[in-house]
Amino acid sequence: MAAAAPPPAPTPAPEPATSLPETTPLFTRIRLATPSDVPHIHKLIHQMAVFERLTHLFSATESSLSSTLFTSPPFQSFTVLLLEASPTPFLNSTLNPNPFYKPITKLLNLSNPINDPESDTFKTLDGVTVVGFVLFFPNYSTFLGKPGFYVEDLFVRECYRRKGFGRMLLSAVAKQAVKMEYGRVEWVVLDWNVNAIRFYQEMGAEVLNEWRVCRLTGEALQAYGGSRQGKVRVGDGFDFFHPQKRWDKIRFEYKIDGFKI
Amino acid sequence: MAAAAPPPAPTPAPEPATSLPETTPLFTRIRLATPSDVPHIHKLIHQMAVFERLTHLFSATESSLSSTLFTSPPFQSFTVLLLEASPTPFLNSTLNPNPFYKPITKLLNLSNPINDPESDTFKTLDGVTVVGFVLFFPNYSTFLGKPGFYVEDLFVRECYRRKGFGRMLLSAVAKQAVKMEYGRVEWVVLDWNVNAIRFYQEMGAEVLNEWRVCRLTGEALQAYGGSRQGKVRVGDGFDFFHPQKRWDKIRFEYKIDGFKI
Numbered sequence: 001m002a003a004a005a006p007p008p009a010p011t012p013a014p015e016p017a018t019s020l021p022e023t024t025p026l027f028t029r030i031r032l033a034t035p036s037d038v039p040h041i042h043k044l045i046h047q048m049a050v051f052e053r054l055t056h057l058f059s060a061t062e063s064s065l066s067s068t069l070f071t072s073p074p075f076q077s078f079t080v081l082l083l084e085a086s087p088t089p090f091l092n093s094t095l096n097p098n099p100f101y102k103p104i105t106k107l108l109n110l111s112n113p114i115n116d117p118e119s120d121t122f123k124t125l126d127g128v129t130v131v132g133f134v135l136f137f138p139n140y141s142t143f144l145g146k147p148g149f150y151v152e153d154l155f156v157r158e159c160y161r162r163k164g165f166g167r168m169l170l171s172a173v174a175k176q177a178v179k180m181e182y183g184r185v186e187w188v189v190l191d192w193n194v195n196a197i198r199f200y201q202e203m204g205a206e207v208l209n210e211w212r213v214c215r216l217t218g219e220a221l222q223a224y225g226g227s228r229q230g231k232v233r234v235g236d237g238f239d240f241f242h243p244q245k246r247w248d249k250i251r252f253e254y255k256i257d258g259f260k261i
Numbered sequence: 262m263a264a265a266a267p268p269p270a271p272t273p274a275p276e277p278a279t280s281l282p283e284t285t286p287l288f289t290r291i292r293l294a295t296p297s298d299v300p301h302i303h304k305l306i307h308q309m310a311v312f313e314r315l316t317h318l319f320s321a322t323e324s325s326l327s328s329t330l331f332t333s334p335p336f337q338s339f340t341v342l343l344l345e346a347s348p349t350p351f352l353n354s355t356l357n358p359n360p361f362y363k364p365i366t367k368l369l370n371l372s373n374p375i376n377d378p379e380s381d382t383f384k385t386l387d388g389v390t391v392v393g394f395v396l397f398f399p400n401y402s403t404f405l406g407k408p409g410f411y412v413e414d415l416f417v418r419e420c421y422r423r424k425g426f427g428r429m430l431l432s433a434v435a436k437q438a439v440k441m442e443y444g445r446v447e448w449v450v451l452d453w454n455v456n457a458i459r460f461y462q463e464m465g466a467e468v469l470n471e472w473r474v475c476r477l478t479g480e481a482l483q484a485y486g487g488s489r490q491g492k493v494r495v496g497d498g499f500d501f502f503h504p505q506k507r508w509d510k511i512r513f514e515y516k517i518d519g520f521k522i
Contacts, residue, residue, distance in 0.1 A: 045403045060406025068407050077338065078401045078408070137401055140339045142306045142414050145321025146329050147339070148478075150411075153403050174477060174486030184478040185486070191473050204481025208474040212452050216435060217409075217445040220465025225435030225446070 023109035027089050028165070030172045031103040033080035033133065038066050040122055040130045041080060048155045074100040075180065078137045081172055083156070083165055085114075086128040104172055108163065116159050132156035134169040141183050148184030149177050188213065284370035288350050289426070291433045292364040294341035294394065299327050301383055301391045302341060309416045335361040336441065339398045342433055344417070344426055346375075347389040365433055369424065377420050393417035395430040402444050409445030410438050449474065 033041060042062045049058040069078050081101075084090075090105060116122075122130040132155050139150040151173055156165045170185075177185050189196050189207070197207055216224060294302060303323045310319035330339050342362075345351075351366060377383075383391040393416050400411040412434055417426045431446075438446050450457050450468070458468055477485060 045406075049404060054404065057404045060404060064406030065403075068401070072333075072337070076333070077399065135401065135403055137399065138338065139400075139411065140329070140396065140398055140413055142326075142396055143310060143315065143318045143321060145306075145325030150400065152401050171485060174482060176486070178483060178486035183482075184476055185482060186474060186476045188472040189475055190471050192471065197473070197475075200475050203477070204485055205475045205477040206481075208476060210452050211449040211474050212458070213447060213469040213472050213474070214450055214458075214461050214466045215445055215447045215469060216464065216466040220467075221435060221444075221446060222439060224432065224465055225437070226439035 023111060024113040025087065026108045026110055026114065027086045027105065028108060028131070028168070029084045029086075029090050029103050029105045029128070030081050030168065031084070032074050032098050032101045033069075033082045034098075035066060035070050036125070037080070037082055037130075038062050038069070040082070040124070041065060041069075041133060043121065044130070044133050044155050044157070045153070047157065048153060051155075051158075074098075075176060076138065078135065080133055080135050081169060082133050083131045083169055084124065084126075084128045085131045085160070090126075090128065101176075104168075104175075106168065110163070114159055116157075118157070118159075122157070130157075131160045132165055132169060134173055136173050136185075138182075139184070139186060144183040146181070146183045148182045148186060149173055151185065151187035154187070284372060285374040286348065287369045287371055287375065288347045288366065289369060289392070289429070290345045290347075290351050290364050290366045290389070291342050291429065292345065293335050293359045293362045294330075294343045295359075296327060296331050297386070298341070298343055298391075299323050299330070301343070301385070302326060302330075302394060304382065305391070305394050305416050305418070306414070308418065309414060312416075312419075335359075336437060337399065339396065341394055341396050342430060343394050344392045344430055345385065345387075345389045346392045346421065351387075351389065362437075365429075365436075367429065371424070375420055377418075379418070379420075383418070391418075392421045393426055393430060395434055397434050397446075399443075400445070400447060405444040407442070407444045409443045409447060410434055412446065412448035415448070 039062055042060065042065055045060055045065075046055075046058060049055045069080065071077060116129060119129050124130060133153070134151060134155075135153045136149045136151045138147045140147050151170065154166055154169055156169070170187075174185050177183075189200065191197075201207060300323055303321065303326055306321055306326075307316075307319060310316045330341065332338060377390060380390050385391060394414070395412060395416075396414045397410045397412045399408045401408050412431065415427055415430055417430070431448075435446050438444075450461065452458075462468060
């Protein structure tokens with residue numbers, strides 16, 4: 001799940017100057033991830049788990065990611081966009097000629113160069129550096145009768161934060177949603193992260209304060225979804241009737257489990 | 262989004278009786294929906310909007326549902342399971358021989374027959390009655406490195422409520438998740454629906470109280486994802502650099518939009 005801290009208060013735009021201040025250029029690119037990016041994606045997810053202090057919940061491996069991502073065309077299922085950075089322009093030859101997605105590129109002029117202690121770890125075959133990622137997939141609104149996108153994860157490495165990169169990644173998803181005529185982009189935020197919530201609201205997002213996420217996982221999921229298959233027991237609203245048995249041979253007290261949906 | 266009211270307090274099991282009380286049998290079946298079910302699905306979604314007092318948000322049409330559902334194999338994307346009921350056993354010939362899903366059947370013995378004022382409206386070609394539906398689709402956990410299911414809607418028509426049908430539908434999704442070795446089943450619930458929350462918790466589900474759903478939709482989505490494509494403006498962290506332009510020809514003040522993800 002994505003957690004975001006806020007941008008600082010906006011500062012007034014500087015007065016036009018006759019000579020521009022010295023800046024450091026940083027070329028950035030958002031492109032579709034491919035299976036060869038899995039080692040970097042795995043490291044990014046682990047860093048996110050560390051940031052959220054949830055490493056005890058982290059069990060993904062490169063193998064599990066490889067076998068579950070990239071199983072369908074982009075945007076039809078789980079999709080990863082990677083954000084890369086380079087001190088020099090991206091060469092045309094390195095632009096991923098993916099027919100599904102034209103990379104988004106942008107030049108930043110930073111007031112200070114970024115010191116990236118992990119630049120070697122996150123170097124790609126193109127010689128550029130992986131900065132962050134967004135993982136999203138289609139969801140569906142029955143009221144609209146059309147799909148949207150759900151953003152599961154949005155992560156930017158620490159030394160690249162507070163430069164608008166998270167916003168760039170989220171914007172790339174919104175742009176793709178508009179392009180595909182999808183109805184919504186949704187994600188979750190921690191309720192105590194008031195600055196992030198304010199930021200999202202200023203962006204025009206609605207925060208649905210009344211809804212709570214419910215999750216069935218681990219042993220509870222196994223118990224609920226797996227352990228009772230095909231059994232018929234008295235007094236249980238969950239058992240399955242075998243159609244090959246004549247119904248009038250099975251009489252059992254049925255506990256009326258009220259469940260109003 | 263699914264809203265659920267709670268089951269009543271459990272009553273003690275009756276003492277074994279030598280003669281069983283008179284009951285009314287009701288045969289039920291959960292099966293994969295098909296495109297021919299869209300008119301019934303559309304009516305069910307509208308009833309849900311009425312129940313949630315959200316008809317002002319309802320804009321789905323049979324056409325929009327037909328063009329966006331059933332676009333991929335079941336369980337790979339948006340999937341609808343229908344719950345049907347019949348006073349007589351389902352004939353084998355009417356069982357949907359869908360290779361993706363074996364219908365789940367169950368016999369209920371009700372203490373009172375159900376008076377369904379809309380039985381004609383919800384009659385299928387098989388002569389049985391549509392009772393409710395669940396719409397779900399794969400989601401993804403990066404921490405687990407595997408998919409799960411997200412339940413977008415779960416709805417049972419009014420006269421069939423409080424008989425365990427909602428639970429049957431949710432259980433069918435959980436069963437499918439276990440079968441596919443998925444990691445989670447998730448959904449949302451309204452925070453004031455304390456009885457539903459208790460019911461989910463008793464089922465073993467975790468309620469993630471700290472997370473809030475954020476939604477970008479309508480004009481805000483259009484503005485955020487569509488209106489600025491390809492423009493380069495001064496002092497804006499969202500514009501896209503055109504790679505064909507030489508970077509050193511474009512110098513602009515870059516407002517550092519802090520965004521820590």
